[in-house]
Amino acid sequence: xxxxxxxSALERxxxxxxxxxxxxxVEYFEEYFDEVLAAGNRTEEEIxxxxxxxxRIAAEIxxxxxxxxxxxxxxxxxxxxxRGQRVSAVWWVLxxxxxxxxxxxxxxxxxxxxxxxIVVVAAIYIAIAAVGVGAIACVVFGLxxxxxxxSTGLMFIGFGVVLIAIFLGVGAAMIMGTKKLFRFxxxxxxxxxxxxxxxxxxxxxxxxxxxxxxxxxxxxxx
Amino acid sequence: xxxxxESNLLDACALSILKRGDxxxxxxxxxxxxxxxxSESTLYPVLRRLQKEELCRTYDMPFQGRxxxxxxxxxxxxxxxxxxxxxxxxxxxxxxxxxNGGSNNx
Numbered sequence: 638x639x640x641x642x643x644x645s646a647l648e649r650x651x652x653x654x655x656x657x658x659x660x661x662x663v664e665y666f667e668e669y670f671d672e673v674l675a676a677g678n679r680t681e682e683e684i685x686x687x688x689x690x691x692x693r694i695a696a697e698i699x700x701x702x703x704x705x706x707x708x709x710x711x712x713x714x715x716x717x718x719x720r721g722q723r724v725s726a727v728w729w730v731l732x733x734x735x736x737x738x739x740x741x742x743x744x745x746x747x748x749x750x751x752x753x754x755i756v757v758v759a760a761i762y763i764a765i766a767a768v769g770v771g772a773i774a775c776v777v778f779g780l781x782x783x784x785x786x787x788s789t790g791l792m793f794i795g796f797g798v799v800l801i802a803i804f805l806g807v808g809a810a811m812i813m814g815t816k817k818l819f820r821f822x823x824x825x826x827x828x829x830x831x832x833x834x835x836x837x838x839x840x841x842x843x844x845x846x847x848x849x850x851x852x853x854x855x856x857x858x859x
Numbered sequence: 860x861x862x863x864x865e866s867n868l869l870d871a872c873a874l875s876i877l878k879r880g881d882x883x884x885x886x887x888x889x890x891x892x893x894x895x896x897x898s899e900s901t902l903y904p905v906l907r908r909l910q911k912e913e914l915c916r917t918y919d920m921p922f923q924g925r926x927x928x929x930x931x932x933x934x935x936x937x938x939x940x941x942x943x944x945x946x947x948x949x950x951x952x953x954x955x956x957x958x959n960g961g962s963n964n965x
Contacts, residue, residue, distance in 0.1 A: 698907075
């Protein structure tokens with residue numbers, strides 16, 4: 638990798654950051670290349686090798702940026718932190734979670750489960766609606782049948798009334814159940830969000846900033 | 860080195876290098892590397908953080924037909940450095956107390 642490739646890779650990795658942050662990083666590393674090249678004992682390729690993977694450097698910069706805006710948010714509070722800043726902080730935290738491959742699988746599984754739940758609930762509602770339609774059909778058919786055979790007519794009207802009772806009972810129970818279920822999910826999700834907030838940040842620190850020290854050679858055995 | 864360097868400690872090291880005089884990124888990296896092994900890219904987030912927290916400020920000086928960005932410690936930065944130094948000596952003596960087997964045991 639040469640200087641140009643390194644810088645454009647870094648720029649690409651940082652494209653989601655505000656332009657000011659991205660430019661500052663690019664300027665810093667451009668200057669770094671200038672300095673080392675001016676010292677005259679290393680080639681562009683060697684410098685790139687020393688600097689390491691631009692992806693990892695970008696991850697560090699992003700983690701630091703996220704930590705900074707979250708800290709600002711806490712310090713400044715509601716008065717100065719704009720809504721946009723807060724939203725972007727949340728965005729960065731989310732990016733941090735999604736960076737972990739395990740979380741992607743977990744998030745997908747949760748998402749699919751939620752879809753399944755919605756489909757099941759919808760199917761039950763459709764079944765209940767069908768019972769309702771069937772009940773009305775039975776009653777109508779029974780009334781018509783009364784003219785030809787009183788016993789058949791009464792039987793169908795009886796079926797219809799039973800079905801209407803089932804429809805009303807099950808339908809009401811279902812509506813109450815759905816409400817409770819979604820309230821429960823909402824509450825659980827809220828609790829998890831609160832609990833995970835600090836954990837996520839810690840993990841971002843760990844992945845973004847400290848990861849570098851491991852690979853960068855600070856943490857080696859003598 | 861068997862120990863990880865925590866980011867506040869890196870901040871403290873960078874501040875104390877700046878305390879000795881204004882300097883630029885590459886030189887700060889080299890200064891650090893004289894004593895501890897930090898990777899070449901570690902310092903950028905540190906300097907950016909210091910700058911954003913107004914612990915240091917930057918200015919550009921032309922050098923051999925290009926710009927060199929200098930970093931200078933601010934008053935706030937000096938205050939923070941004093942704080943870090945106090946904290947560090949407390950921390951160090953606490954660890955040494957444990958490592959040497961208690962303060963009363965010689």
